[in-house]
Amino acid sequence: MSETTSTPPPAHAGDSSVEVLDDAAPAPNGAYPRPDSFSGVWPPEVIEEIQEKASLGRYQIRGQATKRRGLPSFDDLVFVPAGLSRMPLEGYREKCDTRVVIGEGNCENPLVLERPIMIAGMSFGALSVHAKRALGTAASRCGISTCTGEGGMHHEERRYSDKLVMQYLPSRYGMNPYDLKKADMIEIGAGQGAKPGTGGVLLGLKMSDEVAEMRDLPEGVDQRSPCRHPDWMGADDLYMKLEEIREVTEYKVPISIKVGAARIANDVRIAAKAGVDAIVFDGMEGGTAASPTIQLDHAGIPTVAAIAEASEALAEMGKKDSMRLIVGGGIRNGADAAKCIALGADVVYLGTAPIIAMGCHKPIYLEDYARLGTSPYECQHCHTGLCPVGITTQLPKLMERLDVDEAADSVTNYLNALTMEIQLFARACGKNRVSDLDPNDLRALTYDVSLMTGVDMVGLGGRTPWWKKF
């Protein structure tokens, strides 16, 4: 074996000939490529996350929703429309009913939704009043409801929303008997999909004088909301609390309860026993104005996995017909919504999608995105209060960027399109009522979603493989 005498000796700690830079110059954004050679355990995003925590000294907080990829999804299901065994309905002529009623037979004024859609709770504070107005206007045009969210009932929201759900949350911000009486439904909040088991967060830049006054908080404070109600804990208490709210609303309007999708069957059993008119499950893809990032990505269960379990528990409690199942979390289009309904939901809850419809992530004011260290389509900086498109902000100059009429039109168009898409699948499956969609109208593309939902795998539905006969 020949000696490698020409190889220089390795550098060592005392070697003064080793050159190092005197100053650490920050790299410009995007300066580093992301080749496949990066570690699978310590990829750049993990390194960035650790170093951000090292700088902040706390967990990361951001808005919108989890960024996780690869979660079980509605995309893992497909419809099996009519063929010879079943006749489809004419897509452009035959009626396909979309109406849903909540609280029928249990209160004086049930909530009638012209479409199986509700706008999810998003607070004044999280959203600007302009955004709330646009949502209210669009929802009213579509005959569906919007929801106050955590910050109390803003008079503008009430004015522009024909059907308004008031949330009754652990924080009780802005809570009073007069606004409860003005609501068309009360939703007791006990959790949300983006951060089940934790309370709300609203950082100081969004705590304007008006938001602070409505919430009885100091202006500019970083608000942390309690995660559980101050005066009830378990199933029996919930029954009493429900009676209290029915007393306040004089048994006129329905009451729902909202939880983050987690321990679904037991939550359904408790809610059913307490006697609510509807239960809302918000899957882990559910939206938020601000949430610990780690919570967004590692808590709760995906929406598609929640529905069959909830539906089955409702049936077990004998409430499938009387108690409505409302499901939200990452619903993007009419296919997602129709699949939700086919799996057993009565209504879908939309929060993020209508916000995107009105211009969230829109590639305008690019310099403001850049100032936040982000860009359109990856923004998710709702928590900062510096929303470049003026939706999740309380700063008047940014709020002015949202044209309320235009935003209301956009949300209306989106809701119309979504409704048509839902009807499209119902008609294709031969159903003249959207609510008649059922799991037999679906097939699963993956074994895991088939297991979670009980929906047959594609290619295997209801038959014995031919080779088993031999």
Added chain:
Amino acid sequence: MANSAALTIDCAGRPTRAINEEIRRAADEGVPEVELLNPQARHNLGVSVLKPIHIVYRGHVGSFTAGLCDGITAEVHGTCGWGVADNLMSGEVVVHGNAATSAAPSIRGGRVVVRGDAGPRSGMILKKGELIVGGNTGYMSGFMMQNGRMIVCGDADTGLGDSMYQGVIFLGGTAKEMGSGLEEVDAENGELDEVAALLDRFEIKPPPRFRKLQSDRKLWHFNKHDFAAWKDVL
């Protein structure tokens, strides 16, 4: 025209809904006082009464007594269940016995007086108004108080006033453990005299001294150098 005759309702055997409707109707008609006999620890008695009336509960009551009311006065001659005077907007509710968990939760005005002991989480997320406890109070009392005043003549259990944003707590006895983000400050001139006069009005014997506690405001905004305080609350 105001109706000067007091009304008496015997709760025994009557549905809560009917009792509450009768109280509200009496308040609407200007009846000055309603006396509830045999409440039998019933929940939700006197909920959402929004016109002035004086409600007298003759006996023990259950949860959410006088919940979500505005402008009423009430006296409970017995013990209370959870959440007495929940979300009171204005008025005054006096409990002559003890109150269970969560007395005066999230009240937005008025005054709640528990002459005996109060359970855990009393005055939780108190927003405005005042809670007076003549005896001791349980753990997490005054948790996340947003404003208003809490007067505890006896002792407090763990976590008193934890994470409160604003408001003050007067503590007569000792706290097993103070909550995060509290500081003790000197009472302002005349403040203790005013508290003593108030207690006298409700025939509550004042303790020899009071400590005045309020938020040190360190939890208003996250500061990594205060991690010792934040680790429990963020």
